[in-house]
Amino acid sequence: MSNCIVAQSGGPTVAINASLAGVLKANEESRQFEHVYGSLNGITGILDDRLIDLTSCIEKDPEFIDRLTVTPAMYLGSCRYKMPQPGSEEGNEIYTQIFKYFEEYDVDTFFYIGGNDSMDTVMQLSKYASMIGSSVKVLGIPKTIDNDLCHTDHTPGFGSAAKYVAASVREVAHDAYIYGIKSVTIIEIMGRDAGWLTAASALARTENSPAPHLIYLPETAFDIKKCIADVKELLEYENNVIIAISEGIRDSEGRYISTTDAGSDIFGHNHLSGAGKSLENILKIALEVKVRSIEINVLQRCASHLASLTDLEESKAQGAYAVAMAKEGHTGEMMTITRKEGDTYETAIGSFPIDQIANGVKNVPREWINEEGNDVTEEMIDYLRPLILGEPAVSYKDGLPDYLEVPHLI
């Protein structure tokens, strides 16, 4: 009986450990692999020979899988490592080393749980395997709070982040309503190029509370003059105007509202900060009312205490499905979710060729943003609504969420 290796990569989400739990759970049932190894810090754990035996973790702690499911961020640690092109000198060395390692550990399948950049790694590795005639299967299990992967209805981790954003906006609205003076509150939400998560702020609305009153996504050009006019108009009949903006909003010429840090990472992404602060400063001068900005911080991707049960269950199901796909001999594919037609929310897990997914980006369709570019449509809200449903049973110890420890990473 052969083994498999699982690794996690990219930025944290609340659901990435649920997918790992899904792999483990499926293998507990099918006993397809003798050992499920975890590679620490993504693919670099293979290059540096840092594996742990997850099968023995389960044996030692019967609650391991359940606790893992609700533990935030990466149990196995992460990396931001861009695979070199196969064929290059550096590439040849790296790929040879990885596949030698697979042989050494009798690895049948490598599962990589990650976002867009990690799916590029899945594509490169599966291509290389086919090139050298290796039988090692390479499968991608998606995760990203950005929800920007193609050929899947939505991505693991997004529903929980969306729930956190919507709940936070609702709570901040309560915080803002208390003073009887005119005020504007700007809430900055993660999402460099895709506005899905910012759109989820719309779920905070209730029958009596229209907050957030304005929503700006990076998919449409941000017009500061129009924004000032919109807020002015709202302030005529609302005391407290709440604005949700994506960190990546930019004007019609593509200029970010804030580019305080022009540095870019190895994948060429710019690191943004301060779109909210910039807009705050502009509105303060333009409107002469109290304006404050709040950055929904990294908790939007690691607050497991407010996870979406739907998200965790679907993430787990995709991990389990990947194990089944490996058994059927699939390789070079990413797990997907398809939403069935009809009024009730039903999904099916599937898979899709990785070369049609890697390096693609799924943005919010223009028709799901209103014509004025300052709100989302009812269709968008219908799409989002089921993704945040349900609350997982997080166990509390001494008044705090009791997550699985990651001592081996320290």
Place this chain on the structure above:
Amino acid sequence: MSNCIVAQSGGPTVAINASLAGVLKANEESRQFEHVYGSLNGITGILDDRLIDLTSCIEKDPEFIDRLTVTPAMYLGSCRYKMPQPGSEEGNEIYTQIFKYFEEYDVDTFFYIGGNDSMDTVMQLSKYASMIGSSVKVLGIPKTIDNDLCHTDHTPGFGSAAKYVAASVREVAHDAYIYGIKSVTIIEIMGRDAGWLTAASALARTENSPAPHLIYLPETAFDIKKCIADVKELLEYENNVIIAISEGIRDSEGRYISTTDAGSDIFGHNHLSGAGKSLENILKIALEVKVRSIEINVLQRCASHLASLTDLEESKAQGAYAVAMAKEGHTGEMMTITRKEGDTYETAIGSFPIDQIANGVKNVPREWINEEGNDVTEEMIDYLRPLILGEPAVSYKDGLPDYLEVPHLI
């Protein structure tokens, strides 16, 4: 049968509505007051004649009290209104107006739920009542996430904020651990002059995780050179160093690490922001590792989804106790909590003369901070531990916390 007026003032907390619920619940049982009126936006609701009848809210919605208990911020709205000195021309007018209003509505007792500034209002009103021989009783019910009111073991709202801070620091630590590179994460926590809430970050620690590794409170002088040396030393054996700082940390000459906004409010408080950002910039240059700062935003005072049950129950009990105190004829007092001696956490609700509380500040005692000034002692942790215990039953609707709406304030 006469009536009472309740109002809320100051900054939001998660528990301030629980105290209001306590007043309502006690009156449901004792029927001491015919009507419990709510004054909108604190004392200004009395000046502007904006009352609501809370007794009828209960009649209309049998779940009103329970839902109110877990609704964040002020159901009745807030104000930041500093009472003029009685005796001054402006003062005479205002006090005359208020007590005329009390007479008009047959008010027996005025309950004011608030922090330090609100207790000043309680003191002034009760003094005035005694001066003019009015029988109206004026009682204060405390709330503040700062935990800085004197003559009480701790204040309503603090335990929930402490729980939020500790849970967030734990989740951020999970977020920080994932990369195998050296990094420093600074977490900025509210607390201008009192470090209680920042101290609560210590509760995030577990047997295997020492995060936060360093804690800096405003009560001791912040020494940037010592801080850099401490972080350097930690980075020798830790990959990820987590630092919790109060927004109000300042050096031995009393200079804030950041004073980006030198403006002060009508109570003379400076509004601070950016202590974390300032420290981030300093450490980036000094250490040449990845440094990021996170501001735990206003959610620390309004995230009812992560409230402390102990806090909500005690807040409710103090609201109820105030009703009983009014019956016994008390006036010019604030409700208090006393912790009983012994190993198990037991408290008693009491009250204390307001003139010994108003305008006083309870800072963290020096002996509860370690000698080096970069951590808290075990005694502090023992004090904090019971305050965050228990999770209230927050009801969720469509995947989000279902709070009481405040449509009348809009």
